[in-house]
Amino acid sequence: MTNAIDIRSATRTFGRTTALDGVSFAVPEGSICGLLGRNGAGKTTIMSIIAGQDRPTSGRVEVLGHGPFENESVLSRISFVRDNQRYPDNYRLGHVLRIAPEFAPNWNADVAAELAEGFRIPTKTDIKKFSRGQLSSVAIILGLASRAAVTLLDEPYLGLDVTARALFHDMLLRDYTAHPRTVLLSTHLIEESEKLFDRVVVVDRGRVRVDSDVDDARDLAFTLSGTTAAVDELARRHTVLRSHTVSGLKSVTVLGAMDDAVRADADGLGARIAPASLQDLVAAFGEESSESIEEGARA
Amino acid sequence: MFADKGPAFQQLAAKIADEIVAGTYPEGTAVPSATDFAVFHQMNPATASKGVNLLVELGALYKKRGIGMFVADGARDLLRSQRREEFRKQYIEPLLREARVLEIDDTELHHMIDEHEEDET
Incomplete structure (x- = not known):
């Protein structure tokens, strides 16, 4: 099986802080992989590097067979919404949904509409006034409706109520089976999400501690x-x-x-x-x- | 083989097996696809396929190419006899172990079972 994501010996330092320390792991194409670990373990840094929004200080990262950094043909096939994604001040949901297809060639408006309705996202409120859960809902819409070959979901559950979490799982699996893709999902809600994964990667203090098929992890x-x-x-x-x-x-x-x-x-x-x-x-x-x-x- | 707390694919296989034994999916009829099971149980599609395939390997389900997955003839008896084997391991062994810890002797144990059956009826 080909790997959609392949990271080899990636180290990332910020001044005297080592965020990633020789990280190596691969995610096979079509996998739904959990990226787990404590706060500050390096999960978001790993995702930033995969998304080409950051570069390792040393080491190598390949996404869909190519380095993602400043590589438009790869970047257009990656979806990454940070857990603390900012939006322009006067933006409402409609603005985000109108501009999103510019960045996502496979954008599906039906998926976006179904999720927006299911999440009950207000359409007349500025996004800057959204609650944590509503921001997470917007991030999930962007992540799933993009139908990107590589979809990175960073803490998608933050502040989400139980109905919204079930809707997210349902839509992820339904849309994934119709349009298979590679998903890397970071979360602290391990028991609730582990059934979604076929692989898991556990990081701690910038190092990969577990890289395994979910069945073997037992x-x-x-x-x-x-x-x-x-x-x-x-x-x-x-x-x-x-x-x-x-x-x-x-x-x-x-x-x-x-x-x-x-x-x-x-x-x-x-x-x-x-x-x-x-x-x-x-x-x-x-x-x-x-x-x-x-x-x-x-x- | 179908331990309750095994990996997710085994748990799914056990659930489907339960439904076959209970007659929810009669022999010769179609069962939902692995994809349907995945969405219904909110689990990974590859894991669901693995669970369904476990029952195919066992001979309880069979694939009709392009149509779907069906319950094999004799699947109920097959799964039932499998369960009888499991019954010894899952229920009899721990029962006897716990009885020994509590110093319940065989006569008393038999008596407790009889008494319980009377209560049930």
């Missing part, structure tokens, strides 16, 4: 809990990502697949063992202290 880590002695004994042979102790009881998230041997060991020591959910995994990588392991997980 085998990347597991949690052990029980008495401190039992858990310490069980965790000895594993890389601990996160641990939590309360008066003699301990729970840890460790890297690796849960096999029959470790299951039997846990049973023998009276400890509970369970696969780590995607949310556990992201939380664990996000809690890791800076001096701990350098190991990531790839599948």
Whole structure:
């Protein structure tokens, strides 16, 4: 399968701050990929670089087989709406919908109209007065109605009510099946969105920690809990990502697949063992202290 | 095979299997497409295809080229016998384990089951 997005060893520094530190991952064409990680992990910087709105200090990025920076033929096939997208002061929804097709050759007005109605976006209010949720709705309209080969959705859920989130999922999947494209979506609402993804990339402090098929991500880590002695004994042979102790009881998230041997060991020591959910995994990588392991997980 | 908390594609396969066993999708009739399942359950279309294909590999569903996906003859019996195997693992084993922890002996356990059945009827 060809890759729609291919980032190799991308590093981006801003003065003395390293936003991205040797980031490498690829998103296959037609994939809906989740980009997960804490605030400040580097998600928006990664998207900016893919969208050609920024360049890595070193390293390489290819979108649809070409470098996106100042490359009109690639840029016209990418849609990227920042979570803090600004609009001209006097703009209303109608202005945005009229100008959007100028930047999106595959723009579909029906998709835009259906979403605008479903989201109940006010048409007579200036966008600068919109609530957080209404701004997110506008960003989703721009992202989906563009039908761009590469669609980058940066925190599309911010402030969205539950009805709007369901509408977004519904439209994304319906329009995607009719017009397949590559979608990279960043979010903190992991449990709610993980069913949408076929791949996930987890970043923390500018580094890729997980780059995996979503089905394989279940085998990347597991949690052990029980008495401190039992858990310490069980965790000895594993890389601990996160641990939590309360008066003699301990729970840890460790890297690796849960096999029959470790299951039997846990049973023998009276400890509970369970696969780590995607949310556990992201939380664990996000809690890791800076001096701990350098190991990531790839599948 | 169809663990409740498995990957999403297995969960979908389990849901469809439930519906076949329950008779919602009778043998010989069409089931919704993987795309329809994806939109309905708000899940990734590739994942939904994987779930549907699991049942195709098992012989419970079959594809008619250009028409869609159909429930195979004998699918209900096939899935039921599969479930009986699972029943032992998912229900009997944990039941006996918990009974041992609570020091419930076999006689008492049998008695509890009989008593429960009487309550049900």
